[in-house]
Amino acid sequence: MNSLYVYSGTGNTLHIADRISQSLGDCRVINMASVMGKKIKAEGERVGILYPVHAIGAPGVVHRFLSNLTVERSSWVFLVVDSAGMPLGAEAQCQRILAQKGIELRASFSVKMPGNYPPLRNPPSGKALERILSRGDRKLDGIIDRIKGKRESKPSTLFRWASEKINVGAIAAACKEDRKFFQTDSCNSCGICQSVCPVGNISLDKAGNPRWLGRCTGCLACFHWCPTQAIQYNKTTSFERNRYHHPDVSLERYLKWCKPKMEE
Numbered sequence: 001m002n003s004l005y006v007y008s009g010t011g012n013t014l015h016i017a018d019r020i021s022q023s024l025g026d027c028r029v030i031n032m033a034s035v036m037g038k039k040i041k042a043e044g045e046r047v048g049i050l051y052p053v054h055a056i057g058a059p060g061v062v063h064r065f066l067s068n069l070t071v072e073r074s075s076w077v078f079l080v081v082d083s084a085g086m087p088l089g090a091e092a093q094c095q096r097i098l099a100q101k102g103i104e105l106r107a108s109f110s111v112k113m114p115g116n117y118p119p120l121r122n123p124p125s126g127k128a129l130e131r132i133l134s135r136g137d138r139k140l141d142g143i144i145d146r147i148k149g150k151r152e153s154k155p156s157t158l159f160r161w162a163s164e165k166i167n168v169g170a171i172a173a174a175c176k177e178d179r180k181f182f183q184t185d186s187c188n189s190c191g192i193c194q195s196v197c198p199v200g201n202i203s204l205d206k207a208g209n210p211r212w213l214g215r216c217t218g219c220l221a222c223f224h225w226c227p228t229q230a231i232q233y234n235k236t237t238s239f240e241r242n243r244y245h246h247p248d249v250s251l252e253r254y255l256k257w258c259k260p261k262m263e264e
């Protein structure tokens with residue numbers, strides 16, 4: 001058996017996890033947030049940690065996951081981070097956190113995927129999107145071979161200092177970021193925003209309006225998966241921005257992965 005612990009907002013990381021899982025077989029794909037409230041003892045021949053880069057490092061939910069993590073001695077631990085192309089020292093940051101807990105990271109990989117952070121740039125569409133996805137999939141083929149063959153590869157430590165310096169401060173502020181979300185009149189109270197939030201940070205009030213509960217980890221799933229594009233993030237940018245989710249990850253698949261929510 002193999003175990004993949006995954007965090008994902010718009011399905012890029014989930015797509016990577018699903019491809020690895022299909023290739024390895026006998027694999028559990030677990031929503032990291034669902035095991036957060038307890039000590040985690042990861043087991044399996046291979047244990048994978050997969051997440052998107054946020055603020056050139058790990059999202060807050062990943063920090064919490066890593067702090068609770070222990071791994072069976074015999075497991076081969078690997079990391080896959082995906083980003084819009086600027087991961088800097090994210091892999092090395094994770095390597096150090098694991099090392100401090102006595103967990104050896106045997107292999108580490110980084111994949112460029114479509115960016116999903118609209119304040120920075122519009123999520124790609126059309127030919128540009130196709131190009132990024134097909135390059136990502138080709139890179140993933142090689143990564144999967146390495147994971148199957150348990151071939152070691154250590155991350156570069158060149159930009160670790162930058163990730164360690166910037167990421168933790170930015171992440172600490174992220175839970176307050178959900179004050180920037182609001183919905184327009186096109187909200188039909190379908191509740192999808194509530195269901196897609198991997199950390200259970202959204203509830204619907206009596207009138208059926210979404211309410212963010214202050215423990216956001218900034219994945220923007222609610223913004224991107226809203227079927228009527230009613231959810232906005234940050235008044236200045238979001239109205240003109242594309243909504244994005246990985247085209248091979250259906251809403252049904254995403255919901256199945258994210259259903260077990262964070263236990264507080």
Ligand SMILES: Cc1cc2nc3c(=O)[nH]c(=O)nc-3n(C[C@H](O)[C@H](O)[C@H](O)COP(=O)(O)O)c2cc1C
Binds near residue numbers: 057113
């Ligand atoms: C809050 C936030 C911060 C991000 N920060 C970075 C970053 O520092 N560098 C980068 O290259 N991409 C960054 N991204 C883009 C994501 O890492 C990228 O789109 C990733 O593939 C999304 O994966 P997901 O669909 O599994 O959530 C950020 C995205 C979000 C939502």
